[in-house]
Amino acid sequence: MDITRTDAAVRIRGLRKVYGRLAAVDGIDLDIARGETFALLGPNGAGKSTTVEILEGYRLRTAGEVSVLGADPAHAGLDWKARVGIVLQSATESGVFTVREQLAHFAKFYPNPRDVDEVIAAVGLEAKARTRISKLSGGQRRRVDVALGIIGRPELLFLDEPTTGFDPEARREFWDLIRGLKAEGTTILLTTHYLDEAAQLGDRAGVILGGKLVDVGPVDSLGGADARVPIVRWRGADGAPHEVRTERPAELVASVVAELGREPEGLEVIRPGLEDIYLQLVRAAGADARDDEEALA
Numbered sequence: 666m667d668i669t670r671t672d673a674a675v676r677i678r679g680l681r682k683v684y685g686r687l688a689a690v691d692g693i694d695l696d697i698a699r700g701e702t703f704a705l706l707g708p709n710g711a712g713k714s715t716t717v718e719i720l721e722g723y724r725l726r727t728a729g730e731v732s733v734l735g736a737d738p739a740h741a742g743l744d745w746k747a748r749v750g751i752v753l754q755s756a757t758e759s760g761v762f763t764v765r766e767q768l769a770h771f772a773k774f775y776p777n778p779r780d781v782d783e784v785i786a787a788v789g790l791e792a793k794a795r796t797r798i799s800k801l802s803g804g805q806r807r808r809v810d811v812a813l814g815i816i817g818r819p820e821l822l823f824l825d826e827p828t829t830g831f832d833p834e835a836r837r838e839f840w841d842l843i844r845g846l847k848a849e850g851t852t853i854l855l856t857t858h859y860l861d862e863a864a865q866l867g868d869r870a871g872v873i874l875g876g877k878l879v880d881v882g883p884v885d886s887l888g889g890a891d892a893r894v895p896i897v898r899w900r901g902a903d904g905a906p907h908e909v910r911t912e913r914p915a916e917l918v919a920s921v922v923a924e925l926g927r928e929p930e931g932l933e934v935i936r937p938g939l940e941d942i943y944l945q946l947v948r949a950a951g952a953d954a955r956d957d958e959e960a961l962a
């Protein structure tokens with residue numbers, strides 16, 4: 666099968682990456698459509714960066730098939746590189762240039778770059794355009810990274826934990842920037858530890874655990890319908906904790922109040938958000954892994 670013959674921006678089949686005895690990526694299949702924003706979630710060491718770096722052409726895979734914008738990133742040339750924007754996890758080091766100089770320099774490598782001043786404005790660095798990068802704060806340097814990632818007007822943008830170190834206002838401004846790129850048709854693959862970021866930006870999300878994609882789907886359906894059923898918690902007459910999942914929490918609370926004849930202690934009604942669902946998935950996978958280990962022992 667020639668998987669480069671696809672309309673998808675990214676197609677991954679049976680991807681594996683082995684470091685010594687560790688399968689850091691252990692059989693991933695995934696399609697990302699053109700124009701889609703896909704958020705890749707997972708705890709530290711899950712295999713997100715390894716996967717993304719293979720797609721970027723920075724790492725070689727052990728096995729599997731990968732197509733990115735119709736090419737195999739392991740063999741793609743300069744034309745392909747010009748169509749891809751990359752914001753790596755680690756920040757820019759080149760401190761001697763000003764923000765504007767650095768961007769103007771990189772813009773020359775691309776056939777159809779964005780306007781340097783527009784990009785500086787888009788990442789909110791107008792006031793620092795003539796400042797040396799070495800004099801910027803961590804969050805401001807991260808904005809330079811993002812600016813360098815988009816200066817070439819990429820069709821596909823990889824963002825590896827882009828807002829680490831951003832203050833809350835900067836994150837919101839960054840989200841607006843990403844929404845603008847998305848509106849222009851840019852395909853975006855985002856890895857993040859911020860679940861609200863995935864919920865704000867992602868059309869779909871995938872959760873990687875132990876090198877495997879354990880769930881993938883629209884952000885608001887991740888974990889399945891059951892994962893979103895409200896949870897009611899309270900303490901009974903003897904002080905014992907109770908927890909019930911129900912689609913009709915008001916009805917349950919009314920019956921608990923009637924039974925106790927008073928306000929229940931420790932009453933909580935929780936509608937699980939993406940963060941709760943993600944944590945449930947991570948814990949469930951951890952429990953499965955322990956069961957497997959016990960079965961093997």
Ligand SMILES: Nc1ncnc2c1ncn2[C@@H]1O[C@H](COP(=O)(O)OP(=O)(O)OP(=O)(O)O)[C@@H](O)[C@H]1O
Nearest residue numbers: 684685687689707708709710711712713714715716
């Ligand atoms: N060059 C390498 N040599 C050996 N092991 C590696 C190498 N790079 C990554 N690993 C291991 O592969 C696993 C996956 O790492 P990876 O960086 O892909 O995780 P991640 O999901 O991006 O984590 P984080 O959220 O911390 O960035 C980890 O156990 C890591 O220790």
